[in-house]
Amino acid sequence: MPAPRRERRKVAGSERVGVYTLLRFERGGLDAGIPGQFFMLELPGHVVPRPFSICLAPKGELGFLIDPVGPVTRELCELERGQEVSVFGPLGNGFRTDVDRPLLVGGGIGVAPLPYASQLMGKPPAILGFRTRHHAEAAKLVPKAEVCIEPTLVTELIPAVPMNVLACGPEPMLHAVHALVPDAQLAWEAPMACGFGACYGCVVEFESKSVRLCVEGPILNGRPPVLPVLNGSEEEKAE
Amino acid sequence: MILNASGCLDALTAPAVARKLDAYVVKTVTLEPRAGNPQPRLAETDFGMLNSIGLQNPGVERFCTEVLPRLEELGIPLWISVGGAEATEYAEVCARIGERATVHALELNLSCPNVDPAAEGAAEIVAAARAATEAPLYAKLSPLLPDVAGVAKSVLEAGATGLSLVNSLRGLALDEWTLEPRLGRGVGGYSGAALRPVALAAVFICYKATDGEVPIVGMGGVETGKHALDLIAAGASAVALGSILFRDPNAPERVRGELAEELSARGFKRPEEARGVAHRSQND
Numbered sequence: 171m172p173a174p175r176r177e178r179r180k181v182a183g184s185e186r187v188g189v190y191t192l193l194r195f196e197r198g199g200l201d202a203g204i205p206g207q208f209f210m211l212e213l214p215g216h217v218v219p220r221p222f223s224i225c226l227a228p229k230g231e232l233g234f235l236i237d238p239v240g241p242v243t244r245e246l247c248e249l250e251r252g253q254e255v256s257v258f259g260p261l262g263n264g265f266r267t268d269v270d271r272p273l274l275v276g277g278g279i280g281v282a283p284l285p286y287a288s289q290l291m292g293k294p295p296a297i298l299g300f301r302t303r304h305h306a307e308a309a310k311l312v313p314k315a316e317v318c319i320e321p322t323l324v325t326e327l328i329p330a331v332p333m334n335v336l337a338c339g340p341e342p343m344l345h346a347v348h349a350l351v352p353d354a355q356l357a358w359e360a361p362m363a364c365g366f367g368a369c370y371g372c373v374v375e376f377e378s379k380s381v382r383l384c385v386e387g388p389i390l391n392g393r394p395p396v397l398p399v400l401n402g403s404e405e406e407k408a409e
Numbered sequence: 410m411i412l413n414a415s416g417c418l419d420a421l422t423a424p425a426v427a428r429k430l431d432a433y434v435v436k437t438v439t440l441e442p443r444a445g446n447p448q449p450r451l452a453e454t455d456f457g458m459l460n461s462i463g464l465q466n467p468g469v470e471r472f473c474t475e476v477l478p479r480l481e482e483l484g485i486p487l488w489i490s491v492g493g494a495e496a497t498e499y500a501e502v503c504a505r506i507g508e509r510a511t512v513h514a515l516e517l518n519l520s521c522p523n524v525d526p527a528a529e530g531a532a533e534i535v536a537a538a539r540a541a542t543e544a545p546l547y548a549k550l551s552p553l554l555p556d557v558a559g560v561a562k563s564v565l566e567a568g569a570t571g572l573s574l575v576n577s578l579r580g581l582a583l584d585e586w587t588l589e590p591r592l593g594r595g596v597g598g599y600s601g602a603a604l605r606p607v608a609l610a611a612v613f614i615c616y617k618a619t620d621g622e623v624p625i626v627g628m629g630g631v632e633t634g635k636h637a638l639d640l641i642a643a644g645a646s647a648v649a650l651g652s653i654l655f656r657d658p659n660a661p662e663r664v665r666g667e668l669a670e671e672l673s674a675r676g677f678k679r680p681e682e683a684r685g686v687a688h689r690s691q692n693d
Contacts (some may be wrong), residue, residue, distance in 0.1 A: 176658070212656055217458045217601045218451070219656050240585065242453070256656075361451040363458065364655040367422030370436070370462045371451035380444060380465070385422050400658055402425030 171396045172201035173403045174366070176258035181249045182231050188307030190279065191247040192225065194233045195257055202227035203260025205267060205287035206336075206357055206389045209234070210365040212256035213245055218363040223283040223338070223388070224260065225311070232257070235308065237279040261365045262384060263393045265355050267291050269334035274312065275324050275347055275354075277339025278305060283357055285311040287336060299324040299343070325350055355392045358383050366399040410680075411637070411665055414628045414651035415490035415516060415549070416462060421476075424483055426654070429661035432486040434649065435476075437518045438506075439491075440498040442468035446523060447593035454582040457601025457630070458652055461592040463523045464492050469505045481511045490549070492518040495528045496537035504541040515544050516626075517569075520551030520576035522598040532563040539568030547626060549573035552607045558618035571624035573649070574611040578604060601652045605630030609643050613687060616644020621685045632660075634667020641680050642687040 179195040186192075200209075203224055209232065212219035220242050226233035238244040249255065265283070267290055274284045274296035281298055288296060296315040299322070300306040309317045318327055325346045328335070337347045338357035347354050360372040365384045372383040376390050386395050410431040419436070420427035427433045445465025452459045467476065480487055489512055493499040503515055517538055519531045527534060535548055548564040550557060552575035561572055580599025582591045590596070608629025616625060627645030630652070631637050637648040648668075653660045668680070677683045 210656075217453050217456075217652065217656070361449050363451050363460075363652070364658075366658065367419045368417060368658075369451065369460070369655050370416070370445065370465055371460065373445060373450070373462075373465060374448065398422050398424050400423040400425045402428065 171264075172203060172260060173401075174259050174261050174399065175200055176256060178254045179232075179257045181251050181253045181255070183251055184247070184249060187235065187311065188304050189237065190305075190308050191236045191238065192233055192311070193236055193246055193249060194226075194228070194231045195255065197227075197230050197232050200232060200257060201260060202232055202286075204264030204393070205290055206265035206283050206338075206355075206392060207260040207262050208365070208388060209257050209259030209261065210362075211246065212258070213242060216242060219256065219258065219365070221261075221362045221365055221384070221388075223357065224286055225282050226285050226289070235279065235282040235311070258365060261399065262388045263386070263395045265336050265357070265389050265392050271333045273297065273328070273333040273335050274315075275328065275335055275337040275339070276312070277324055277343040280337075280339030280343070280357065281308045281312065283338050284336075288312050288314075297324050297327045299339070353391060356390045358388050358390055410647035411661055412488065412626060412647055412649040413654060413661075414649045415518065417651045417654045420483055420485065421479055423658060426658045426661060427483065427485050429665070430485065431647070432488050432513055433480070433483075434488040434516060435480065435490055436466060437464045437490040437492040437521065438466050438469050438472045438502055439464055439493055440469055440501050442466065442471065449591060449593055452582045452591040452597070454580060454599070456603040457580070457599050459580050459582055459592055459597035459599055460577070461523050461594045461597035463594070464518075464521055469502045473505060477506075481509075486513045487511050488514045488516055488547070490516045490518050491538070492521060492524070493527060493534075494525070496534045499527075499534050500537040500541040503538045503544070506542070506544075508542065508544055512544060514547055514570070515542065516547040516549050516573050518549050518576070519564075520549055520553075522551070522577055522579045522596070523594065530563075531560050532567040535564045535567040535569045545570040547571045547573045547624075549576055550611070551576050552578055552604070552611055552629070557611050558614050561615040561618055565619065565623060571626065571646075572615055573626040573628065574615060574645075575604070575608045575629050578607065600630070602630045602632065605636060609639055612640055612645050613643040616685055617688060617691070621688075631664065634664050634669070634671045637664055637668045638671045638683060641683050642685070644685045644688070646681075646684060
């Protein structure tokens with residue numbers, strides 16, 4: 171796995187995708203990492219950075235899908251080409267993508283890591299659930315996606331045949347997917363201040379174990395974590 | 410001397426960062442394991458951040474058998490932060506850790522804003538810990554104490570070697586729409602830039618109250634070498650980095666370099682020469 175780096179990167183472009191914004195940065199010396207891994211984006215004037223999973227990795231760029239739900243995400247959605255942000259990553263463990271019969275499952279902004287996964291996994295089938303049609307416009311980022319709108323839930327569309335599920339979405343959806351497919355790889359989320367195991371802000375309980383999502387996740391049942399995160403190799407030299 | 414504030418770095422996940430410190434301060438260890446507080450545990454707010462971790466730790470037994478040996482392998486001087494619900498718990502944890510060549514000091518966390526306060530006062534806890542260990546003991550005090558100098562003197566009389574100033578303040582942030590607390594436990598520890606003048610005042614007051622004769626670790630909102638220099642001038646003999654480590658893991662190296670430049674620009678050859686200079690023109 172590539173070592174994380176922290177660099178100031180320029181915005182390469184930004185497009186609206188329904189209610190969301192696909193924000194692209196010049197990649198510089200950063201590695202795009204593995205689907206399900208995340209980057210900490212730090213806006214000037216803010217005290218802590220925020221984690222975002224890698225959504226797309228076009229040549230020379232890194233793309234993140236942002237849902238404008240708070241002050242920082244709103245500011246990120248308003249960034250213009252050429253503006254700079256500190257980008258630190260890739261972090262976390264990522265999905266196991268070398269699986270048979272994969273099925274991607276996403277709910278709401280949980281669609282974020284799936285376009286990159288779909289691209290690297292040869293466009294496997296996908297089921298995406300959204301609150302409204304406007305939110306569902308993000309489905310165009312994932313080829314072969316079957317879309318449902320509330321009140322229909324993604325779990326109603328998961329076929330009974332055994333499949334290797336890679337899921338990302340709100341916590342109730344993850345619990346429901348886990349109940350249906352116990353070995354599903356689940357991309358979890360919690361507020362995070364650092365991304366490398368320092369703050370203990372992102373600890374969640376999973377199968378009676380307390381896990382730091384930044385280092386032991388964010389994919390639970392995913393790849394084994396690679397520790398330590400910052401070990402002093404040349405690649406991870408900070409900006 | 411540059412340290413980390415307890416709970417702001419894990420040397421096992423980021424050994425490269427810990428190696429840039431003069432000593433690594435371990436996240437608070439308690440007698441029994443603690444699961445910590447419910448989510449959400451973090452919220453950014455005006456001029457700082459709130460945390461509500463709740464002293465999550467594996468308890469002293471597992472700490473000594475599973476964590477401490479791995480920390481000792483890193484070859485970094487260790488300080489261990491010790492917490493508890495009562496004086497006997499602090500004493501028991503100090504005794505279990507024992508005297509080890511790798512452990513350079515124990516820091517008594519007398520002021521975590523995210524757990525219920527201990528039954529006894531700070532001096533009683535320090536006295537109990539002192540009876541249990543001969544290791545250097547630092548008393549970490551809250552910025553909320555109305556008489557920080559009085560408490561500082563009492564913990565030193567009870568056997569503390571030095572002071573750690575300060576822990577986080579208490580703070581609250583409300584959700585934009587629901588207007589309910591953003592942290593699972595409601596109120597949390599407020600740290601970051603807003604803590605800087607508060608920490609500076611506590612260090613200044615305690616340095617003066619102790620005639621500059623005890624070691625003081627200054628911490629609270631340090632982000633640059635100038636911030637570190639301010640704490641040293643107010644009376645700190647060492648400086649610890651807290652929240653800044655979350656967004657800039659390169660902070661130990663950067664702040665050390667900036668501090669050297671700030672000292673040099675003012676004609677100081679070593680940090681010790683700048684210690685307490687804020688008091689030069691102060692009249693009693």
